Amino acid sequence: MDTFLSVAFSFPTVVFSVLLSVAIVYWLISLIGLGDVDADGDIDASGDFSGLMVTLGLQGVPLPLVLTLLFLWAWLISYFADLVFGVLVPEGLLHWLYGVAVIAIALIASVFCTSVIIRPLRPLFRRAYLPPLQKRIIGTACVVTSTTVTEKKGRAEALLDGVHLVLQVRSHTPLAHRERAVLIEHIPDKNAWWVVPESEFLAGHSAG
Known part of the structure; x- marks a missing residue:
């Protein structure tokens, strides 16, 4: 001992x-x-x-x-x-x-x-936790915390069920710091999420 x-x-x-x-x-x-x-x-x-x-x-x-x-x-x-x-x-x-x-x-x-x-x-x-999270988080609004969000890099904050999340995000439309966006799709191999500007997301729903 x-x-x-x-x-x-x-x-x-x-x-x-x-x-x-x-x-x-x-x-x-x-x-x-x-x-x-x-x-x-x-x-x-x-x-x-x-x-x-x-x-x-x-x-x-x-x-x-x-x-x-x-x-x-x-x-x-x-x-x-x-x-x-x-x-x-x-x-x-x-x-x-x-x-x-x-x-x-x-x-x-x-x-x-x-x-x-x-x-x-x-x-x-993955079976126990990830699918429910992915389904719940789609359509959630987030705020860009990195300097910019592009197709290759970016970070944003979101609230889900009262829990604060810091996520890696990607966007085809460049987003600036503190700009609001909406999570629309998970990128499994990069552990990141595709986002679109909130205004674009809302406009699409209004048009629909």
Whole structure:
């Protein structure tokens, strides 16, 4: 037990011990009903974060689950690496450099391990959560929060059932900051949404 605690709470493993502890506390709070797990995965990721998740193969499941698995794998890799090789590295600057290297390797390896684990889980979350969300969000108004919205990039905010969402959006008609638009179609491979200017959407409905 002394060896376990010594390794778990010493650099570099302590970094992941703290992160994993935060994740465990989050799940405990969720289990007793004081919190709410984001069942819609990474749909509310802003900026280029959702694109990074897709690139790393970490999309399609709730973000808290992804982070928990990342922290768990990184902790395991860091713990056993330090347990086996830590005693061979002298204290001082060399030990800190060794610790930074272990953290980097653990993070890279944990991304790979997590992407493999969540791959078979994606269909479960897609069937359980994504279709209802897609149906409810179509026709919802949003406000552009990025500098502009084009066919290649853009971001907007929307309210759905009282929940604030930050979404990646695309538009054939360029939109400016704070301009209002309406979500009309989901783009699955980009985790984004096609939008049209609100005035154009309303005019189309009026004409119909």
